[in-house]
Amino acid sequence: MKPNNELFPDVLLEMPKASMHPIGFQTYDQSALMHARHFSSPYSGTIEDAVTGTASGVMGAYYLTYIDQQLSSIECVVEQGQEIGKDGRVFVRAVRNELQSIDVYISGTAVYVGQLEID
DSSP: OOOOGGGHHHHOTTSTTOOBOOEESOOSSTTOSEEEOEEOOTTSSOSEESOOHHHHHHHHHHIIIIIOTTOSEEEEEEEEOGGGTOOEEEEEEEEEOTTSOEEEEEEOOOOOOOOOOOO
């Protein structure tokens, strides 16, 4: 899959500056539950993120809401970045609380890649 980010605003009419985050259950690593990619908005200055923690957290809530509504919680690994030479992992914990909303926790390891000064 190769993104054509320039066309996102033409497709995402209600949110033309949004990114796309396709997911699947076929993974490279057998310990991962889901595989994701994150195609950036053409306004962001990037094409694809190697790892996207916020979107991975949403995937935990998505799982409890749409895949297994009987579960009260899930702990899983979401992998991302393999297609662009990265091997990212986000650890996700999603818990349905007493109000039936979902609390989401994410964790992982970060790697320092550089420094940027903005004037």
